[in-house]
Amino acid sequence: MRERRAGGRTARSQAEGRSRAPLGPSSALLEAQAEASGVALLAVQDDGTVLALNERFCDLWGLDVAPKETTFTALLGALRRGDESAAALADLLSTSDPERRGELTTIDGRTIEWGTADDPDTHDRVWTFREVTRERNATRVLRDAENWLRMFAAHADGVVLELDTNMRVIGLWAQDATFFEKSEDELQGRPFTEALAEPQASFCESRIRSVVTTGRPESFEYVVERDGDQRVFAANAVLLPSHEGFSTSVTVLIRDVTERARLQRQVLEAERLAALGVLAAGVAHEINNPLGYMLLNLERVRRGLRNVALEELAQAVDMTIEGAERVQEIVQDLRRFSRSDDGEPRVPVDVRRVLGFALDMSAPALSPRARVEREFDDVPLVLATEGRLHQVFLNLILNAAQAIPEGASPASHRIAVTTSTTDDGSAVIVVRDTGVGIPDAHLRRIFEPFFTTKAPGVGTGLGLAICHGIVTSFGGKILVDSRLGHGSVFRVILPAASRNG
Numbered sequence: 001m002r003e004r005r006a007g008g009r010t011a012r013s014q015a016e017g018r019s020r021a022p023l024g025p026s027s028a029l030l031e032a033q034a035e036a037s038g039v040a041l042l043a044v045q046d047d048g049t050v051l052a053l054n055e056r057f058c059d060l061w062g063l064d065v066a067p068k069e070t071t072f073t074a075l076l077g078a079l080r081r082g083d084e085s086a087a088a089l090a091d092l093l094s095t096s097d098p099e100r101r102g103e104l105t106t107i108d109g110r111t112i113e114w115g116t117a118d119d120p121d122t123h124d125r126v127w128t129f130r131e132v133t134r135e136r137n138a139t140r141v142l143r144d145a146e147n148w149l150r151m152f153a154a155h156a157d158g159v160v161l162e163l164d165t166n167m168r169v170i171g172l173w174a175q176d177a178t179f180f181e182k183s184e185d186e187l188q189g190r191p192f193t194e195a196l197a198e199p200q201a202s203f204c205e206s207r208i209r210s211v212v213t214t215g216r217p218e219s220f221e222y223v224v225e226r227d228g229d230q231r232v233f234a235a236n237a238v239l240l241p242s243h244e245g246f247s248t249s250v251t252v253l254i255r256d257v258t259e260r261a262r263l264q265r266q267v268l269e270a271e272r273l274a275a276l277g278v279l280a281a282g283v284a285h286e287i288n289n290p291l292g293y294m295l296l297n298l299e300r301v302r303r304g305l306r307n308v309a310l311e312e313l314a315q316a317v318d319m320t321i322e323g324a325e326r327v328q329e330i331v332q333d334l335r336r337f338s339r340s341d342d343g344e345p346r347v348p349v350d351v352r353r354v355l356g357f358a359l360d361m362s363a364p365a366l367s368p369r370a371r372v373e374r375e376f377d378d379v380p381l382v383l384a385t386e387g388r389l390h391q392v393f394l395n396l397i398l399n400a401a402q403a404i405p406e407g408a409s410p411a412s413h414r415i416a417v418t419t420s421t422t423d424d425g426s427a428v429i430v431v432r433d434t435g436v437g438i439p440d441a442h443l444r445r446i447f448e449p450f451f452t453t454k455a456p457g458v459g460t461g462l463g464l465a466i467c468h469g470i471v472t473s474f475g476g477k478i479l480v481d482s483r484l485g486h487g488s489v490f491r492v493i494l495p496a497a498s499r500n501g
Contacts, residue, residue: 040129048072061086095501111136158255167192211237232258294320348381348497358393369404370413379419379427380496384474392467396431398492403435429492438482
């Protein structure tokens with residue numbers, strides 16, 4: 001378009017006469033269609049007559065003109081009196097052969113998408129303008145979010161999945177293209193279960209569906225056999241509620257934690273060895289007593305053989321056998337404790353028997369510090385491994401002993417170990433002490449790895465963290481309540497084996 005619009009009509013338009021129908025549809029219809037679609041509209045006849053100008057155009061550019069009464073020349077003048085954005089628009093409208101579409105950015109940061117078309121017969125021109133600021137921002141945010149997810153997945157050495165409420169993959173960002181057996185393109189829009197083999201697929205799907213049902217995050221692990229090796233994967237699922245046109249979805253971060261799992265097993269073994277070291281002196285004492293009277297009676301047997309005193313020899317042999325059986329029990333208990341590992345099957349276990357062993361093993365460490373009370377009510381069997389439960393109970397009992405100051409009178413302190421059953425049929429094990437207690441600030445961190453309130457060289461800070469991990473792996477929970485100067489209470493709650501089976 002040229003400035004000549006504001007002047008007289010062209011020879012062709014004069015020849016066509018004033019009666020020609022502009023633009024095909026009426027200007028009223030054009031304006032109605034533009035308003036309905038949210039478009040700002042400007043239509044100008046070749047002689048400079050404004051054929052259509054809707055209110056949205058005036059609002060978009062801050063014009064205070066009457067759309068039905070203005071002329072193209074007056075419109076350009078109003079725009080040039082406006083801000084830099086409006087002046088730039090005036091220059092664009094005055095260009096005789098402009099580009100057919102483009103964008104303008106206003107001084108207040110809005111993005112305006114425009115397009116133009118000419119009537120091939122009359123050379124009338126129609127301009128459309130649409131603000132796309134929100135769309136551009138949304139696109140930018142989505143692009144930035146996707147880039148962030150890709151960066152996060154790369155640094156996390158894992159994969160980030162977005163699933164809809166039907167468990168179909170609607171987004172996948174991974175550093176390793178071989179993380180799943182199927183490629184990213186193959187999984188898009190497909191059920192999440194196609195990414196894994198059974199039974200892991202059903203297990204993971206059920207855990208993720210619970211996020212949609214409850215709205216609470218879920219964290220879980222699963223094991224995959226790959227190339228003859230067991231790989232351990234950790235998954236964290238979080239619900240993303242619907243907002244601003246986005247449907248409800250679930251994001252899942254999956255990481256290969258095989259090496260971490262191996263390290264945890266090594267740490268577990270180290271903590272077990274540390275516990276055995278604490279008990280070494282007491283075990284030596286327990287073994288030394290029966291060995292002492294075994295040797296004494298063997299000496300009597302030797303002398304008796306010389307004097308042929310048969311009845312006395314029989315009594316000496318009985319006592320020797322009793323001592324040997326006691327030593328055998330201690331050795332068997334130690335072997336049960338020391339050989340526990342991840343491969344040991346979970347079986348129904350009587351927690352009272354395991355507690356009794358733990359108390360017997362720790363007796364030498366307890367007796368110099370406190371009176372020990374035990375009250376074992378009937379409790380259901382729990383599905384666990386004996387060695388792991390030994391480690392939990394032994395650690396809690398030794399912690400109770402160490403909470404009582406060394407040199408304190410045993411008569412003035414007590415350690416109570418009790419069992420009971422909850423209303424829902426779970427087994428409860430309570431270890432209570434009258435020690436120094438735990439400050440409130442420390443209670444929040446008591447189960448964190450390497451956090452300890454003990455003196456340097458006394459504790460590793462791993463015992464309670466490992467106890468927490470073992471108990472939760474059995475489907476239970478461990479709770480603590482403590483007051484400075486009044487001691488601590490640790491509660492272990494384990495579901496009944498019948499409920500797990």
